Amino acid sequence: MKLVKSIVRPNKVDEVRAALEKLNLGGMTVTEVRGHGRQKGHTAIYRGKEYDVTLLPKVSIEVVVTDSAVEDVIQAITRAARTGEIGDGRVFVLPVEQSYNIRTGERDAS
Amino acid sequence: MPPLGQSQGSGVPADRTKGQLASRLAAIRREYVLEARQGRGGREMQSRYAAEMDAIVRELVEGARGLTSQPLSVAALGGYGRRTLCLHSDVDLLIVFERGIDRAEARFVNAVLQPLWDLQLVVGHHVRELPDFDQVDPENTEFIMALIDAHPIAGDEAVFDAVRAHGGRLNTGLRDALTDSLLLLVDQRHAQFNGTLYQLEPDIKNAPGGLRDIAAARYLRALDPEAFEAEAAKAIDALQDAEQFLLRVRSVLHAEAGRDANILTHELQEKVADALACDGDTSRRRVETLMGAYFRHARATARALSRTQRAVRPSAGPAVQRLVGRQFEIARDGIRFVDAAAAASRPSLWLEIFRLAIAHGCAVSEQALDCIEQNVGNYGPDDFAGTEAERHQLRNLFYPRPGLYARLSEMHDCGLLNRILPEFAGVHGRVVRDFYHRYTVDEHTLLTVRGLESLWHPATASRKRFGGLLQELRAPELLTLALILHDIGKVEDTNHAQESVRIARTALDRLDLPEDARHTVDFLVGHHLEMSNVAFRRDLDDPHVVERFAHVVGTEEQLKMLCLLTLVDVEAVSSNTLTPWKEELLWRLYVDTYNHLTLGYADELVRHDPAGLAVVISGRPDDISETELTQFLSGLPRRYLALFGLASIYRHVRLARGIHRDEVHTVLENHDDVWELTIVTLDKPFLFSNVAGVLSYFGMDIHRGQAMTTPEGLVLDMFEFADAEAFLRQNPGASAEICRMLDRVVAGRIDVPTLLRGRERSMLYRRRGGEPPRIHFDNEHSRKYSIVEIVADDAPGLLYRISRAVSEQGCDLDLALIGTEGRKAIDVLHVTKAGRKLAESERIALMDGLERVLETPDETG
Numbered sequence: 001m002k003l004v005k006s007i008v009r010p011n012k013v014d015e016v017r018a019a020l021e022k023l024n025l026g027g028m029t030v031t032e033v034r035g036h037g038r039q040k041g042h043t044a045i046y047r048g049k050e051y052d053v054t055l056l057p058k059v060s061i062e063v064v065v066t067d068s069a070v071e072d073v074i075q076a077i078t079r080a081a082r083t084g085e086i087g088d089g090r091v092f093v094l095p096v097e098q099s100y101n102i103r104t105g106e107r108d109a110s
Numbered sequence: 111m112p113p114l115g116q117s118q119g120s121g122v123p124a125d126r127t128k129g130q131l132a133s134r135l136a137a138i139r140r141e142y143v144l145e146a147r148q149g150r151g152g153r154e155m156q157s158r159y160a161a162e163m164d165a166i167v168r169e170l171v172e173g174a175r176g177l178t179s180q181p182l183s184v185a186a187l188g189g190y191g192r193r194t195l196c197l198h199s200d201v202d203l204l205i206v207f208e209r210g211i212d213r214a215e216a217r218f219v220n221a222v223l224q225p226l227w228d229l230q231l232v233v234g235h236h237v238r239e240l241p242d243f244d245q246v247d248p249e250n251t252e253f254i255m256a257l258i259d260a261h262p263i264a265g266d267e268a269v270f271d272a273v274r275a276h277g278g279r280l281n282t283g284l285r286d287a288l289t290d291s292l293l294l295l296v297d298q299r300h301a302q303f304n305g306t307l308y309q310l311e312p313d314i315k316n317a318p319g320g321l322r323d324i325a326a327a328r329y330l331r332a333l334d335p336e337a338f339e340a341e342a343a344k345a346i347d348a349l350q351d352a353e354q355f356l357l358r359v360r361s362v363l364h365a366e367a368g369r370d371a372n373i374l375t376h377e378l379q380e381k382v383a384d385a386l387a388c389d390g391d392t393s394r395r396r397v398e399t400l401m402g403a404y405f406r407h408a409r410a411t412a413r414a415l416s417r418t419q420r421a422v423r424p425s426a427g428p429a430v431q432r433l434v435g436r437q438f439e440i441a442r443d444g445i446r447f448v449d450a451a452a453a454a455s456r457p458s459l460w461l462e463i464f465r466l467a468i469a470h471g472c473a474v475s476e477q478a479l480d481c482i483e484q485n486v487g488n489y490g491p492d493d494f495a496g497t498e499a500e501r502h503q504l505r506n507l508f509y510p511r512p513g514l515y516a517r518l519s520e521m522h523d524c525g526l527l528n529r530i531l532p533e534f535a536g537v538h539g540r541v542v543r544d545f546y547h548r549y550t551v552d553e554h555t556l557l558t559v560r561g562l563e564s565l566w567h568p569a570t571a572s573r574k575r576f577g578g579l580l581q582e583l584r585a586p587e588l589l590t591l592a593l594i595l596h597d598i599g600k601v602e603d604t605n606h607a608q609e610s611v612r613i614a615r616t617a618l619d620r621l622d623l624p625e626d627a628r629h630t631v632d633f634l635v636g637h638h639l640e641m642s643n644v645a646f647r648r649d650l651d652d653p654h655v656v657e658r659f660a661h662v663v664g665t666e667e668q669l670k671m672l673c674l675l676t677l678v679d680v681e682a683v684s685s686n687t688l689t690p691w692k693e694e695l696l697w698r699l700y701v702d703t704y705n706h707l708t709l710g711y712a713d714e715l716v717r718h719d720p721a722g723l724a725v726v727i728s729g730r731p732d733d734i735s736e737t738e739l740t741q742f743l744s745g746l747p748r749r750y751l752a753l754f755g756l757a758s759i760y761r762h763v764r765l766a767r768g769i770h771r772d773e774v775h776t777v778l779e780n781h782d783d784v785w786e787l788t789i790v791t792l793d794k795p796f797l798f799s800n801v802a803g804v805l806s807y808f809g810m811d812i813h814r815g816q817a818m819t820t821p822e823g824l825v826l827d828m829f830e831f832a833d834a835e836a837f838l839r840q841n842p843g844a845s846a847e848i849c850r851m852l853d854r855v856v857a858g859r860i861d862v863p864t865l866l867r868g869r870e871r872s873m874l875y876r877r878r879g880g881e882p883p884r885i886h887f888d889n890e891h892s893r894k895y896s897i898v899e900i901v902a903d904d905a906p907g908l909l910y911r912i913s914r915a916v917s918e919q920g921c922d923l924d925l926a927l928i929g930t931e932g933r934k935a936i937d938v939l940h941v942t943k944a945g946r947k948l949a950e951s952e953r954i955a956l957m958d959g960l961e962r963v964l965e966t967p968d969e970t971g
Binding site: 009010011012014032033034043044046047049051057074083085087 | 635646647648649650651689691693694698701702704705729884885886888900901934
């Protein structure tokens with residue numbers, strides 16, 4: 001199993017979600033986050049005064065999937081979240097050792 | 111021999127007895143479920159269930175009695191003690207031994223509790239020795255309160271009486287501490303629900319207006335019975351109805367959920383509505399009837415608790431009543447009518463009492479609220495907005511300031527708000543089911559007002575920037591009005607923003623707002639979803655997104671209002687909807703749009719807005735030809751159409767007719783305390799600074815202004831100013847004198863620096879200290895113009911000095927946005943030199959010149 005964690009633009013969350021739902025993955029976690037990638041945000045000016053927007057609002061979407069589904073998931077996310085501009089985000093893939101259902105206590109098949 | 115039905119020596123009942131107890135419990139529970147589903151799970155059923163539980167406990171106590179020789183008492187606590195034991199509620203027991211607890215007593219406790227646990231009951235048990243009660247721990251408020259409800263079940267009467275006697279021996283200091291502690295617990299509990307009872311899926315036990323509030327009101331009264339006037343005591347008695355209703359509802363929740371469920375979820379609302387036989391031909395109508403009844407009872411409970419709180423802890427106001435005018439007096443429970451009988455037939459006093467309550471920072475008393483509630487049905491909306499004075503009074507009431515939410519809530523609760531704005535009555539208690547709204551539509555609306563008033567004292571640095579916008583608004587009362595109206599279209603499940611605009615029409619007709627104010631409210635109501643939609647769902651890095659949104663909002667004033675409306679609207683959805691993340695997105699959209707409106711607007715001319723141009727052409731009066739109109743407009747920035755209504759545009763066209771070099775056409779008008787000067791002329795060096803200089807010469811305090819120059823050299827300037835030295839007010843011919851002076855200045859017959867030389871020195875002495883001025887140069891935002899943005903402490907003649915410095919550098923001041931916010935002047939100047947943006951050396955020279963005049967105002971003359 002793998003945890004696929006993506007950081008995308010806030011306005012792309014609906015498209016990414018729709019693309020992932022088409023893959024019938026079971027569940028996902030969506031979190032409002034702030035951060036910066038290589039572009040390190042930018043400085044905005046309001047009434048002649050600079051203010052820092054280094055930490056840009058982004059959305060983190062996490063899904064846990066079987067190893068065989070990872071490629072499809074990455075493709076679905078990148079296709080849905082890409083604009084071609086700086087700030088499109090990142091996808092990370094992490095190994096998941098074990099997974100349990102809290103209600104039943106059952107361990108999920110890896 | 112062990113007692114009958116018990117296993118030898120343990121005191122634990124034999125299996126046969128356990129079986130009998132289980133059957134007995136199952137039988138009463140079956141009966142309970144049947145009764146609950148018929149809507150009869152109220153006080154009587156719960157009392158019967160408590161009595162049956164008593165019998166079970168009593169049997170166990172009697173069975174285990176032989177295990178200890180000590181006198182003891184077993185009593186029911188909390189709701190069980192009050193004889194309102196709900197189907198799956200905890201069975202709270204107090205077991206008290208007269209002396210100490212040893213192994214024999216432990217066996218006794220085990221013999222009583224074990225079978226109860228085996229029956230799958232959730233038992234809350236307190237085991238104490240009688241001497242424990244000699245020292246009451248005031249920290250343990252909930253236990254002490256539970257003792258007030260203690261009801262003996264089994265054991266020795268003398269032990270129970272001794273426990274009770276301890277309750278009666280609470281000294282005054284302890285009672286005070288308990289009262290404080292209880293009030294704090296109530297506040298903490300309410301805070302979990304954002305302090306409002308109007309929850310869409312209420313927790314009928316813990317939420318404001320729920321069963322715990324009823325218990326709290328009774329506890330407070332029990333702790334301090336002398337503090338209660340007959341009036342407040344009566345209110346507590348009125349809680350009987352509310353309690354009976356909530357008990358019936360709770361019984362259905364327990365019966366349907368099969369556990370201790372207290373949240374009236376959407377799903378269970380339908381079941382409860384059926385069980386309580388609520389009126390309605392559809393399931394939805396029945397639910398609305400149920401929730402209407404729920405909110406009525408919850409409101410009565412909340413009001414009774416609030417009365418009780420005021421009775422035990424009166425506000426720090428004067429003990430002696432104080433007269434306010436001839437009609438009102440301020441007492442400890444708030445502002446009252448001096449003569450309630452007379453006030454009953456004078457609705458103008460009703461609005462006044464709310465205004466005074468806000469002004470004096472106090473509540474409206476129960477006496478006044480009762481008086482209004484009893485008589486409000488005799489009056490209609492025209493009785494509150496029939497005359498200009500009444501409409502003015504109403505508008506002023508909506509000015510957002512601390513206390514407005516609380517007073518509007520009181521107005522709503524006593525029925526006055528719905529009388530004044532019957533359009534709002536359509537969403538009274540309105541339930542809209544979705545995944546995110548937590549409150550009824552009317553309460554959500556009032557909570558937006560609470561959010562707005564809280565911006566006067568922002569809790570966080572992030573919120574402070576929004577607070578700054580509120581302070582800058584010219585007519586913030588219009589924002590409150592728009593908030594009250596923004597969701598009134600939610601009576602139907604359609605596009606509610608447009609429906610709200612439609613319904614609001616009658617309200618706005620009745621309030622007879624000036625055209626521009628009405629347009630603002632219409633805009634805000636109709637577009638109230640727009641900004642959150644763009645901020646949270648569109649790509650803010652895309653300049654076209656910002657550009658399109660800027661066209662929708664049109665002006666900075668509307669942008670600020672829509673931004674604040676969006677902020678408080680999102681915040682009032684539920685306590686966790688407005689995250690710092692969303693605040694940041696909203697602020698970013700605000701800043702980008704503000705910059706577009708103030709810095710980038712000059713690149714877009716009216717000729718690029720065929721739709722806007724068509725509207726102006728189609729409405730033109732007969733004396734203006736299409737050609738004349740198009741020629742006038744085409745070189746002006748597109749923003750011009752957003753700033754002015756059609757009537758003003760046509761007036762400007764007429765003003766521009768037949769203008770020649772060195773001539774100026776002027777109109778000087780007065781609106782309330784504000785004067786407005788409009789001039790049309792042809793461009794020439796130092797023109798803008800000369801006009802600003804003339805206004806300064808006559809002592810005018812310029813608040814805001816617009817200066818626009820078309821590529822063809824036509825200049826249209828508007829200045830809004832205050833007659834700071836009363837020159838216009840005190841001199842009948844002053845208006846004409848200013849216009850004559852402008853004629854001569856534009857014609858070049860008067861030199862403005864010479865004219866002002868005498869005044870410059872006095873300006874220097876009146877200069878206010880404060881933050882250092884900020885000058886920002888921007889060569890990026892506009893394709894055609896260099897932009898200079900200046901933020902400085904406002905001072906007489908400031909605009910004259912700034913604009914003159916620009917001209918002295920050989921720059922053309924093509925467009926200008928002049929604003930003041932409080933004591934701060936915010937000027938945005940679009941400049942060019944020889945028709946081009948400024949080069950670096952020119953920028954340095956201009957900045958030097960500006961810095962000099964901002965630091966040393968006397969050198970410019």
